[in-house]
Amino acid sequence: MVIDTDSRVTIVEVAARSGVSSATVSRVINGDVHVRPATRERVLRVMHDLGYIANRQARSLAGGRTDVIGLIVPDLGTGYIGEIIRGIDIELGQTGLDLILYTTHRTASKEANYVANLAQGMVDGLVLVLPRSPADYIEALTRRRFPFVLVDHQGTGRDCPAVGANNWRGARDATEFLLQLGHTRIGIITGSMDLGCSQDRLAGYRAALQDHQLPALPELEYEGAFLQPDGYAGGSAFLDLADPPSAIFASNDVMAMGVMDAVRNRGLRIPDDISVVGFDNIPQSAVVYPPLTTVQQPLEDMGRAATQMLLRILKRPEENAGRVELPTRLVTRGSTSAPKGRAG
Amino acid sequence: MVIDTDSRVTIVEVAARSGVSSATVSRVINGDVHVRPATRERVLRVMHDLGYIANRQARSLAGGRTDVIGLIVPDLGTGYIGEIIRGIDIELGQTGLDLILYTTHRTASKEANYVANLAQGMVDGLVLVLPRSPADYIEALTRRRFPFVLVDHQGTGRDCPAVGANNWRGARDATEFLLQLGHTRIGIITGSMDLGCSQDRLAGYRAALQDHQLPALPELEYEGAFLQPDGYAGGSAFLDLADPPSAIFASNDVMAMGVMDAVRNRGLRIPDDISVVGFDNIPQSAVVYPPLTTVQQPLEDMGRAATQMLLRILKRPEENAGRVELPTRLVTRGSTSAPKGRAG
């Protein structure tokens, strides 16, 4: 096949040269069964010879499939999203679908706008990563039966197709790990409590304590908002207690870094004096000193799972996809050890 | 503004409600000057009230601007590309342009296909990251004056708009660093010598030696192809020499890892017996043991620069954009030290 970048070979030209109508060519393109094999062959040959390339715009304008799926992400800043995208891309590579990427730069209104824009015929389906304001459009999309999936480790998504990480279990595992090490006073710094993931992580933490017949103490629960200063503030608050915890679980790595700063600022050592655990396993957590023990989210897998789910919806719109929760994995590194402080 | 996800508000409806023709609405949308200010105001208001969203497909089909730029990347596997995309995204965020992403999965034919596809009116301009077969389409694009930029650290791009890293200088700096440490026998493992970047890196290495009145010895130059086994083979070859080098510069990090394996396999230590330097600063290089000294490419900056360049071309197609070379940065880590071997 001659790939001619200039080519303006249209369906009409292919039709003319194959001695059929453009409708038939269209049928061939779309794999319509109602075409005599011989005709199909001939058209295919001409398309090939001419280096015909379907015009995406025209196709979708006319209301056909676009073979493109839309991806809306909050930003590309952390590398976090990159992992998810990679998973999506791997899965999409198996199919003939393309990807159009939109970055909302964390703006909820842009998000809703893009959704509206894309769902208007530009793509066949939508993957929404870490949506800010899903409520704004989920209902409309659902009503219109427009295929979409949320990648939503935050747990904000209502009852709609979504994949997320098992936050509850991740937090429980992390806390359980600290308990196994011998810690009995463990502080938690939560994320914004309006997010499902924060609630789940806190619940997981409490569940682990309960498993060990330990009470959940309000003084050991500090509400943050996923930012480093929150970790610093929370860590400092814990260390100011008459009886400070010997371990601190931060609901994300960024806050864990803040905790580490707070601990060091007090002249205390990690993990000798205080153990610290994070959540997310961002790349930085492996290279800080000491390397951070944390809960890894299966980002790439989440991307893959979301894509598979979308493909399934695209194929069988009637079945409902439900929600998938992927398991997290505890990554133990140098920021945790058995308590070595004063008395046991 | 009411964002209505279902909305099928078209230019016609806006026209009707503003008491003008659709042509005028189109003019307003496209910032045509030939519209009375009062009319413009009115139309704008109606568009706003109705939550009008332009249909991308129709626009580009009709031959107008698409306000989308196409991005073609080889893959998303390494995180390497992610950095570049981030730079592009940052720069694009300032404008009203959107991004459509294509992954070629390292297939040259897909690459040419996508280029043809996108350049057919789907996007206003193209950014090609690490192109495999630019020769296949550069001429056609240039002839058609279709805006595009290569992000091309490999230096494969001919004389066309491109941004790359300064490979020569990066290699010279790395070699100079080793020389400063006191190494006098330094081996180099090159990349595929048909690539401009490999040639430049080798030249930089030789230049540094020359600066110190040291000869470039053929026995200390091993040709690889950017793969780990090449590093292993090259490193082994060097260590088999009667007078092996005390430091090895690999033309990328992946080969440097291969070198490290070879060194360890000989029972030698890094950096005590052999210093190793890489190129790229891939994430892994920070976490291997010992952490790898390497030359960092300004990936995000390259993405930004490429985007700026494309925007400039979009604005002033007549000026020619030329080529930009961005500086690299030497990242010194644990894999290098002064030679401690036998005699000084």
Next chain:
DNA sequence: GTGAAAGCGCTAACAG
């Protein structure tokens, strides 16, 4: 300044 009308390339009924 503004409107009317002709497509852009394709799909989707509806006939045959």
Next chain:
DNA sequence: CTGTTAGCGCTTTCAC
């Protein structure tokens, strides 16, 4: 099985 005929929503001459 295949052709005819309308558009999809927008831009763009060409008139007025």
